Amino acid sequence: MKLSVIGCGYLGAVHASAMVELGHDVVGIDVDADKIAQLAQGRPPFFEPGLSEILTSATATGRLRFSTDIADAAGAQVHFIGVGTPQKAGSHAADLTYVDAAITGLLPYLAEGDLVVGKSTVPVGTASRLADLITESGSGASLVWNPEFLREGFAVQDTISPDRLVYGVAPGEAGERSVALLNEVYASAIAAETPLVVTDYATAELVKVAANAFLATKISFINAMAEIAEVTGADVTQLADAIGFDARIGRRFLNAGVGFGGGCLPKDIRAFTARAEELGRGESVAFLKEVDQINLRRRSHVVDLATTALGDRLHDGKVAVLGLSFKPHSDDVRDSPALDVAVQLHGLGADVLANDPKSIENAQAKHPQLRYSDVIADTLQDADLVVLVTEWPEFVEIDPVWAATLVKTRIIIDGRNALDAAAWRAAGWSYTGMGRS
Known part of the structure; x- marks a missing residue:
């Protein structure tokens, strides 16, 4: 099928490349000329495992092209909207400027039977409003809301082989046609019997934010338990193991540490809270404010x-910070706990030298006041303190005996509970984990 993808940031670039991998012809549209030039040359503007390979392959086939002109979307049967919905300045609400602009810009190029597919994370009620705009345009196109559930570091896999599909469709015959057309797009996932939920617009919008709110709550819950563990002498890791054996709870996302970050969970739970308050149901998700505060x-x-x-040695002491991205296998430093810790330590007068396999350039653009190194030995050399804040394999696998020969003082804070505490202590280190005795 011929598809267009409006917005070629993290979501859109992955989606466009993956759709070609699934056999479709795709044009990716974005207003950022530099980004489009990079993508057209087969160079992703961000790091995501596997993306470079499928992007290079897709552009080589000639079935993936990129443009800054939304008119080039004309002729596509299905148009995916994958633009960002950042947090509004001075507010917790989502900024829908880019979503509205994408739909408005696309309207003149829609034809009878076309399908507009929203993938951006939006406040509940947005899809219904946009569907009305499309109907009023007289184009004969329809809208489906098809939220994404990508995990950074696994986005290519999650797009090609999703764990579920959700379609929010209009009622009646128009909705039935939309389902049939979108099933053609996702034919391989449908053939693999991927769970499919066909529902209304509001439910589809809520699925995404509810999922993120639940995950954020689970992470903050175990971090709250870590706070109790630290004042009682309990071990939160063993606590998580014990309660994780309960099938109703599960062990995943019960890892205490420095908290969640990135471009989704923090802004999405805040936007969800703001929207609930607009709907007069703020009390229903008031607990998310505490989830945010714990984080x-x-x-x-x-x-x-x-x-x-x-x-007193913190002032002018050398602190080696291991990690800048909000999670491993990503170069995303948006709302990153790791980068925030480095900045706070610098603000207290510490000589911070930060290391990350992929995120130094992005971190440097935001915080040029910090010092950076991509060599672990240089980062550790003469350090008074080592702080692990992103659990990259390169950091988790550091030999504590070797590291002890480099630092000035053998003190390490494991902000992710990712290290073997016994091994580090045996090598003479003062080891402190999160919520661990």
């Missing part, structure tokens, strides 16, 4: 541990 508190807690560990 932010964990960053400050790592800084407090550093202050306790070094005392």
